Structure formats: structure tokens, C-alpha cells
Amino acid sequence: MNWKKMIIGALVFSACTTNQNNLGLTNAEKTYKIEKTLFFGKDNNMVDFYTKNDFETIWKDSLNRSQLISAIIDSRYDAVLPEKYPLAQLIKAHNNYNYLSIAEVKKADIHFTETFFRIAKQLSTGKINPKKMYGDWEPYHPEIDYKKILKESLENNSIYDGLEEIKPKNKLYLSYKKAFAKYVPITSKDTLSEEGLLRKKVWVNFERTKWIQPNLGDHYVWVNLPEYQLHLIENGAIVDTHKVIIGKKSRRTPVLSSAFNSIILNPKWTVPPTILKKDLVPKASANLGYFASNRMRIIDKKTGKQVAPENWNAGNYNAYRYVQESGSSNSLGQIKFNFPNKHMVYIHDTNNRTRFVEKYRALSSGCVRVEDPFRLAEKIFKIEGKNISKAEMDTLAVEAKTKNFSLNKKVNVHQVYLTAVINDAGEIQILNDVYSLDNKLYKQLIQ
Structure with a gap:
């Protein structure tokens, strides 16, 4: 079907029908009140918009209707399927607008508005909500006032431009x-x-x-999970690249954006809930020597006191915290990069560095392990204005004392999934x- 011919035909037909109705007021010259019952079950944006507009019809202007139809047709360039929208019904209502009954005008008005809000959202944030589909995906949600855009676009006869403006514009x-x-x-x-x-x-x-948020920042770390690589970006240019190990398929690394707020040398490791339940408890229950061999302390959550392995109650394992002492054998390695996120993940060193040579590197329990982390830390410190060299970090690492360096969130982190x-x-x-x-x-x- 040639959509361009359809829209041209619609415009021509509309112009002709407008000129043929000179004897009285046409639908294009009237405003009707829409019954509130027609909005039952409708989207909140719809109800709010019409409430503020005193439930009056808003699509009587032929140019606004034709621009919405054009925008739907051209949306195919933004990965939208125009045929999934009610184009035939909209074009029919547009062509015959002055011949519609009052009831048909009201229904058509709602139809045009519903379509505007639907395609506006798809153009700006996509068709799918990854949070609902995947759970461990934290998508960027732009703050867009769709009702304001519709109001201004209708007033200025700029429906097409209004929808064009909300599309992402980043590189x-x-x-x-x-x-x-x-x-x-x-x-x-x-x-x-x-x-x-x-x-x-x-x-x-x-x-x-x-x-993905359009403004990635002047300085950021870009981790494309399927690529198994971390890129450090400064002012739009890649200045360093590191191999990474990501979460295994059963414990995926979440997709998110944040900013580094601290770097910890010789970190202690508190076992997270998933690893606790699936790994530590079964292994320690089978062999209490697990705690000593892994330099793991058991801390009673209520008293804050250390508990001997022989006094540990495996059946009530959630009553304790499990902390692995710092050092080269620590699961986090000798350095950890913190950034705020609800998934309790971070980027860190590892005590098993030989695995970076492997081609398939979806091996961790959800966090990102990075090769040569001290090199990365040195560059992040430099961006932060902290004069901490790799040699100085090496010295601190040998001392095996935990040291926390606070950061000012000048370096963003984006964990993405692009195949x-x-x-x-x-x-x-x-x-x-x-x-x-x-x-x-x-x-x-x-x-």
C-alpha cells in the first residue's frame, strides 16, 4: 500500500469537502462536548487532558489530523510499524470529517488523541518496556509531558513537529x-x-x-555485556579498553546507568543474598571448614558479634552476615568500584585472573570483573582530580588494609546490552x- 498517495488523497479530499460546505457551520467549525462515559477505561493521560479541556473535541482542524497521519506513516523510519496503528480508520474519519454524525465526531476525536499518546510514547521510549520484560533492566525514562506537547501542537498546528521533537537525537x-x-x-x-x-x-x-539515556556524560565507562569489554570514554573518545567477565546466564549482570561514588582498595566482601543461598549455605553445610578456607567470618546480625562455625545455625542462615577478609584471595580481588544501584552489583578485580583469556566470559554471579583494574582506577582518579598513581595503589594493596576513596560522581557507568x-x-x-x-x-x- 502506498501511504504517501493515501495522505495526499486525504488532504485533497479534505480541502474539497471544506469548500463545499458554505451554507452552514460544518463539523470543522464546531466544538462538541464529549460524554464522560466515553472515557471509562481510558489512559490517565487521556482523561486528564480532556478534563482540563472541559471534555471538548480538539481535532476539528484538518491540518492537525493530516499531520498525525503523516507522522504515523513516517514513523517507520524509527522502527515503528504504521500498519499496527488504525490508519485506515483515521484516514476515513479525516476524509469524511464534515459528514460525520456528532457521535462519530466524538469517537473520532478520542481515537485521534489515543493514537497521538500511543505513538508519542513509542517514538520517545520504544514499543517495549524492558523492565517488565526482563526485570533486571533499568531503562532510561525521559521526563516528557505528552499532554503539554499535544496541547501546544494542536494550538500551533505542529503535530508532526511535536512528535518529531520527542524522538531521541543522540549519536x-x-x-x-x-x-x-x-x-x-x-x-x-x-x-x-x-x-x-x-x-x-x-x-x-x-x-x-x-x-539508554541520551546524555552519557563527558566521562564514562561503557560496558557492553555481549562484547565482554569495558571502554573508558573521555570527551567522546575511547582512551582505554579492558576485558571483562560478566554474569552467567542464570545470574545475569543487570543493564543500568549510574556514576562511580567510591573506589575501595583491599575490600572486604559481604556475601550477597543470591550467592549466600545458592552457594555458601550448601557448601558450608556440607563442610564447616568452608569458612576457614575462605577466610570467612560469621557475624550475628542482632549482636554484631562473631560466631564460631561450630555454633552456626544453617537452618537460620539469614540471621548472620558473612564477611570475607580483604587480601589477594578475596573474591573481589584487591580493588572494587562502587556505584549506586538497586541490584547490589559493582565492578571489581578478581582472585582468578586466568579466566580473562577465555573467549566466553559470562562466568560471574552478576558483578562485572575487570582485567587490570588498577590501570582503570588510576585513570578514574585522574579525572576526579585525585593524584593517586598505580604505584601508590600497588603499595597499599600489599599492605592489605582496606582503604576507601570517595569520588564525586564525575565518571558515569553504563552497562548496556547491544548484540x-x-x-x-x-x-x-x-x-x-x-x-x-x-x-x-x-x-x-x-x-
Whole structure:
């Protein structure tokens, strides 16, 4: 179907019908009150908007209606499927607006408004909410007042521009948008061939760019989980790259954005709930020597006193904290990078550095382990304005005393999940979908 011809036809027909109604007021010249009962079950944005507008019809202007239709058609360039929107009904209502009954005008008005809010949200934040789909994904939610945008767009006859303005404009989004236009003709559903796989990868990752905050910061760490790499970015340029180990498939590393607030040398390790239940309790129950061999102290939560392994009550394991002493054998290694997040994860060294040579590195319990962490810390300290050299850190590490360096959140951290990486030349590298997330997302996008 040629959508461009449809919209041109709609505009021409609308102009003709407006000129033919000179004898009395037409629907395009009237405002009707909509019964409140027609809003039962509708979105809150809808109800609030019409409440503030005294429940009057708002789409009588032909230009506003035609611009919304045009915006829906052109949204295919932003990975939106126009055919999933009620285009036929909107175009019919637009063409015949002056011949609609009062009841039909009211229903059409609600239909246009519902469609505006729906496509505005999809253009700005994507079709899918990853928090609902994955649980361990913390997407960026832009603060957009869709009701204000609709109000101003209607008043200024700028519906198309209003929707254009809320689309992401950052470099990452635009690079995937360009690739989408090149590799993803909407009409093709082939995902089996090499070209089809590329098409699917571009599509799902273009959607994911809508979930990443547009302003990454002047200085940040970028960890693309399927890439098994950490990049340190300063003023838009990669200044350092490190291999990383990420969470295994059963204990995925969460996708999130934050900022470093401290670096700890010779950290102690408090065992988190998941590892406690699945690892420590079964192993320690089988062999109480587990605590001594792992330099683990058992602390009673109520009294704060240390408990001897032989007095430990495995059946009430949650009554204790389990703290591993600092040192080279500590599970966190000799350095830990903290950043606020609800998943209790962080970036850290490891006591098993040989595993960085492995190609498949989804091996941890959720945190990110980084190779050569002291080199990374030295650069972060420099950005923070702290004159702490790698040699000084090495000396402190040998002393095995815990030292906490507070940071001022000048370096952001972004843990992302992109299985198709696009370089500055537009070349696409396909990565392994280590957590098997692509197929589920793709099926949702094409529905």
C-alpha cells in the first residue's frame, strides 16, 4: 500500500469537502462536548487532558489530523510499524470529517488523541518496556509531558513537529536509525539468512537505544555485556579498553546507568543474598571448614558479634552476615568500584585472573570483573582530580588494609546490552546473544 498517495488523497479530499460546505457551520467549525462515559477505561493521560479541556473535541482542524497521519506513516523510519496503528480508520474519519454524525465526531476525536499518546510514547521510549520484560533492566525514562506537547501542537498546528521533537537525537540512536533504514525493509520477515539475521539484530538493538539515556556524560565507562569489554570514554573518545567477565546466564549482570561514588582498595566482601543461598549455605553445610578456607567470618546480625562455625545455625542462615577478609584471595580481588544501584552489583578485580583469556566470559554471579583494574582506577582518579598513581595503589594493596576513596560522581557507568555494534564508519559487528534476549524482543516488536 502506498501511504504517501493515501495522505495526499486525504488532504485533497479534505480541502474539497471544506469548500463545499458554505451554507452552514460544518463539523470543522464546531466544538462538541464529549460524554464522560466515553472515557471509562481510558489512559490517565487521556482523561486528564480532556478534563482540563472541559471534555471538548480538539481535532476539528484538518491540518492537525493530516499531520498525525503523516507522522504515523513516517514513523517507520524509527522502527515503528504504521500498519499496527488504525490508519485506515483515521484516514476515513479525516476524509469524511464534515459528514460525520456528532457521535462519530466524538469517537473520532478520542481515537485521534489515543493514537497521538500511543505513538508519542513509542517514538520517545520504544514499543517495549524492558523492565517488565526482563526485570533486571533499568531503562532510561525521559521526563516528557505528552499532554503539554499535544496541547501546544494542536494550538500551533505542529503535530508532526511535536512528535518529531520527542524522538531521541543522540549519536547512538541516529547511527542505529541509519542502519535500520539500510537493512530493515519492514515488508521482509526473513530472519534465517545471513541478511535476515542482520536485519533482526539491527531492529532489536535500535529499540534498545531508546532505553539508554541520551546524555552519557563527558566521562564514562561503557560496558557492553555481549562484547565482554569495558571502554573508558573521555570527551567522546575511547582512551582505554579492558576485558571483562560478566554474569552467567542464570545470574545475569543487570543493564543500568549510574556514576562511580567510591573506589575501595583491599575490600572486604559481604556475601550477597543470591550467592549466600545458592552457594555458601550448601557448601558450608556440607563442610564447616568452608569458612576457614575462605577466610570467612560469621557475624550475628542482632549482636554484631562473631560466631564460631561450630555454633552456626544453617537452618537460620539469614540471621548472620558473612564477611570475607580483604587480601589477594578475596573474591573481589584487591580493588572494587562502587556505584549506586538497586541490584547490589559493582565492578571489581578478581582472585582468578586466568579466566580473562577465555573467549566466553559470562562466568560471574552478576558483578562485572575487570582485567587490570588498577590501570582503570588510576585513570578514574585522574579525572576526579585525585593524584593517586598505580604505584601508590600497588603499595597499599600489599599492605592489605582496606582503604576507601570517595569520588564525586564525575565518571558515569553504563552497562548496556547491544548484540549489534556499529562503528563510526557504519560497519556492523554481530555479537553473541549471550543471554538469549534477542528473539523474545523481536517477536514483541513485529506483533
